[in-house]
Amino acid sequence: DAKTTQPTSMDCAEGRAANLPCNHSTISGNEYVYWYRQIHSQGPQYIIHGLKNNETNEMASLIITEDRKSSTLILPHATLRDTAVYYCIGVTGNQFYFGTGTSLTVIP
Amino acid sequence: GAVVSQHPSRVICKSGTSVKIECRSLDFQATTMFWYRQFPKKSLMLMATSNEGSKATYEQGVEKDKFLINHASLTLSTLTVTSAHPEDSSFYICSASGSLTYEQYFGPGTRLTVT
Numbered sequence: 001d002a003k004t005t006q007p008t009s010m011d012c013a014e015g016r017a018a019n020l021p022c023n024h025s026t027i028s029g030n031e032y033v034y035w036y037r038q039i040h041s042q043g044p045q046y047i048i049h050g051l052k053n054n055e056t057n058e059m060a061s062l063i064i065t066e067d068r069k070s071s072t073l074i075l076p077h078a079t080l081r082d083t084a085v086y087y088c089i090g091v092t093g094n095q096f097y098f099g100t101g102t103s104l105t106v107i108p
Numbered sequence: 109g110a111v112v113s114q115h116p117s118r119v120i121c122k123s124g125t126s127v128k129i130e131c132r133s134l135d136f137q138a139t140t141m142f143w144y145r146q147f148p149k150k151s152l153m154l155m156a157t158s159n160e161g162s163k164a165t166y167e168q169g170v171e172k173d174k175f176l177i178n179h180a181s182l183t184l185s186t187l188t189v190t191s192a193h194p195e196d197s198s199f200y201i202c203s204a205s206g207s208l209t210y211e212q213y214f215g216p217g218t219r220l221t222v223t
Binding site: 032034036038041042043044045046049087091093094095096097098099100101 | 112114140142144151152153154157199201203205210211212213214215216217219
């Protein structure tokens with residue numbers, strides 16, 4: 001599975017868009033990019049995933065570069081409840097290997 | 109989304125005893141279940157993968173005789189920490205996946221404290 005690199009931490013003002021980057025330069029052609037988040041002392045929560053095309057759902061948008069070496073998760077209007085650790089995971093097969101993630105703090 | 113439960117949510121046990129943690133998929137059939145552990149301020153570490161009716165596959169460095177995994181049905185997997193020691197104290201999280209997707213649904217986790 002591709003090793004992913006994310007910034008350790010980020011801040012975002014409440015109501016603004018949060019853009020969380022992820023580098024996965026070693027990703028292979030059949031590897032999906034999955035995003036999960038973990039609020040303190042809870043199990044991770046699925047956000048979104050994609051392969052080549054950009055994706056959007058009720059929680060977020062996922063922008064994947066054309067060369068697939070990086071992606072950005074966008075939370076369009078961050079709220080205080082979006083404060084969490086966000087994990088970007090490259091997946092082939094069914095096993096997830098979590099990196100260190102980005103700790104996002106939404107500031108009032 | 110699919111719901112996965114874990115029981116107990118917290119457990120304290122004495123050193124040398126065994127502890128069983130249950131993981132249930134409540135509204136779907138989980139062909140594969142996963143067990144993770146997470147130390148404070150660290151990321152999740154995959155311990156093992158289990159398919160229903162088969163022996164679990166353990167990650168390198170995880171002792172299979174210490175962390176016994178049973179996945180006897182499509183809705184239940186159990187993790188038994190045998191002869192627990194204080195260094196086994198951790199947050200244990202399970203996840204479940206159906207047959208049609210790689211997506212994993214995570215349980216709320218079990219906080220184990222060994223005294």
